Amino acid sequence: MDLTELPSRTHRRRQRAGSGHRLMVVTFVTFVALVTTVAQPAAETGAEATGGSSHAVRLQPNDTLPRPSWWNGPCDVGNNSISYKLTANFDGLQACGPGSDQSGDNYLVQFFPGAWGEYEWECVELSMRWMYLAWGVKPYGANGNGVVADYPNGSPGYPTIDVVKNGTAGKAPQPGDVLSIDNSDDFGHTEVVASSSVNGYGDGTVTAITENDGAGSNGWASLPVTDWLVSDGIPGDAVLGWLHNPAWSLELPVSWKLTSSGDLLIQDWGGITGSYETVATGIAHAEVVGGDGYAAAPIVVALTTGGELEGGYYLPGLAGRSLAPIASGVKSFALSAGPGVSGHPVLGWVTGQGHFEISSGGLFETPVEEAANAASITVAPNSGPGGAFIGYLSTAGTFYDKRGSSALETKTPWNAVASDVGSIALAGGDMPQANAIETYTSNGTFFARRGLTGAFTSEATNVAQVAVTTVGTAGTPLLAYISGGQLEVAIGPVAAKAFVVQGTGVAGLSVAAGMAKAGFPIVGAMTSAGFELEDGALGGHWTHEGAAAQGGVASLTVS
16 A cells, blocks of 8 residues: 555544433343443544545455444445445455544444444444454443553453553554554544554554544554654644554565566565565575564575575565575575464575575574485475474485474485476475375376375376465465466365466466465466466456566465
């Protein structure tokens, strides 16, 4: 999203929400009468804004949030007839209007019978709707400036989550976090973070989704961050802090491309429409994988044209940060990172003499030699030091692999999988064995199996390239291949072979997917026009990323 599309923000109007009364709801179930008091919903004040744009785009490619069950039509227009959609939509969280500062009425709703009431379309309604649908948190009594402070942390029905004070060093709001903002009146404001682009010095920008943010607001808000201190840009206002739920995670796509002149470029924030930053030059091949956890950062490894292997953790906008040397005399390499807060990497490479060496737990750990006759290697996505799935193709054309917590130990024997093999790919690094996927090509035929036992299934013929990964917590297989320039992708059982044509004139491909509950596939394709990206449902929209000699995709999980 181009942040220049966000409306500017000015002083808030001091307007109290309509004065309601406590409502008594009586529900009869069989012979038991339940009497519940529904408190008056929280009120908040919106901000006047100018320059609202109708061109802002969603930050997420798919809507993972369920539709509110209490709504009747889009933005509940069947119940609240003056309602309409605002431009902003984050992961299925739709911003609606008009709020009380946009000539709207405060229409009282309950998310479920007996729930604390909320006013459509005040800012608190949006934050409470997000926490209820995404986190399973029941609405509670709070004004905009009290959503964070008044959260009943650890009480029945309210899971223990992190409360972060604004200005805490090393902590920037992450997508899904809920902000509280104070001002000179009694109500304040609240917003939900949609994206965060903050560098290692604590400087950058946070984009939030909001409601009742003044006339002209399209539902997006831009908040500058300086030395870890978040501001809403309105004199006299103060961002107090935010709620961060570590049990909730969001998948962000990360893409990279390599120019014909050897420049390695990576998107400067999660999403397929961000701008690219040059990370290194003189590069022949590169791989980028998503880190994991609260302050996740993509892991970058690149092979220079002179055979030098370099790596580092990429933080956008961090001046003076460059890739550091790892090894020399390298012919090819493979990279992955395990799940969890740290996302420790597993990095393997093949030397010019055919030695397969691997560094586990960090990019710069002392490597161990795994094999002496390797032609190529592979490391399954989500492989980490605690559970890796690795393989290599010998110079004689035999496919070997091993997996598990001891896979990275040199004493662990290799399993011979197949012979007369041309290329190999693995998936399901941190998955149970039943979800692990092995694939290879032999004389142009693409073979795959799931579970490491039984016969391989012939998936396609005349195949030039193969890519494989797993999607979501269930480890659903995603298989992709190129045949005659045609890109075909299938998601589902390995034996089903329900491939969908995704494009023609394709010379190279890359696939990735998240392990989060809402994980979705990301497909990259090299065509004569350059690098193209597709994410979300198959058959969706392709985004042109510009001219490139190589390109790839990764999944960055923010939790």
